[in-house]
Amino acid sequence: QVQLVESGGGSVEIGGSLILxxxxxxxxxxxxCMAWFRQALVKDREWVATIDDNxxxxxxxxxxxxxxxxxxxxxxTLYLQMDAVNPEDTAMYYCAARSRDFCHEYGLYEFxxxxxxxxxxVTVSS
Numbered sequence: 001q002v003q004l005v006e007s008g009g010g011s012v013e014i015g016g017s018l019i020l021x022x023x024x025x026x027x028x029x030x031x032x033c034m035a036w037f038r039q040a041l042v043k044d045r046e047w048v049a050t051i052d053d054n055x056x057x058x059x060x061x062x063x064x065x066x067x068x069x070x071x072x073x074x075x076x077t078l079y080l081q082m083d084a085v086n087p088e089d090t091a092m093y094y095c096a097a098r099s100r101d102f103c104h105e106y107g108l109y110e111f112x113x114x115x116x117x118x119x120x121x122v123t124v125s126s
Contacts, residue, residue, distance in 0.1 A: 001114070004078075004116060005025075006020060006022045006117040008020040010122070012124055016124075017081070017082060017083045018082045018085065018122060019080070019082070020095075021078070029071060029076050029078070031053055033097070033098045033100050033103030033106075035047065036048040036050075038092065039092050040091040047108040048060050048080070049067060049068075052100060052107065055070075057070075060108070063082075066085070067083070078095050082122070085122075092119040092120070095116075095117045098114060
């Protein structure tokens with residue numbers, strides 16, 4: 001099973017930027033559908049962004065235009081560049097992986113991902 005370890009979380013001011021990283025324990029990260037989800041206190045887990053094996057990306061409506069998902073195959077790492085953050089971005093952020101099949105159809109659903117990291121906390125403050 002794929003193991004995922006997130007890092008890069010912390011405190012950031014409104015309007016600022018942060019980069020989250022997720023190291024993946026497989027040599028062929030390009031063969032997976034990868035995603036970021038987030039969960040704020042007393043809220044359900046929310047899909048943030050997905051990148052497929054061909055580097056096609058999709059974003060949730062609340063982050064589109066502000067966040068960028070990318071990956072570095074040589075470094076076995078998934079990234080989430082967060083720009084123009086606001087208090088609603090405060091949450092625990094999780095990276096997730098599933099097989100590359102049907103990434104477009106299922107890559108935004110929590111139930112479709114079997115491998116998860118432990119999460120990294122992002123707090124946006126004024």
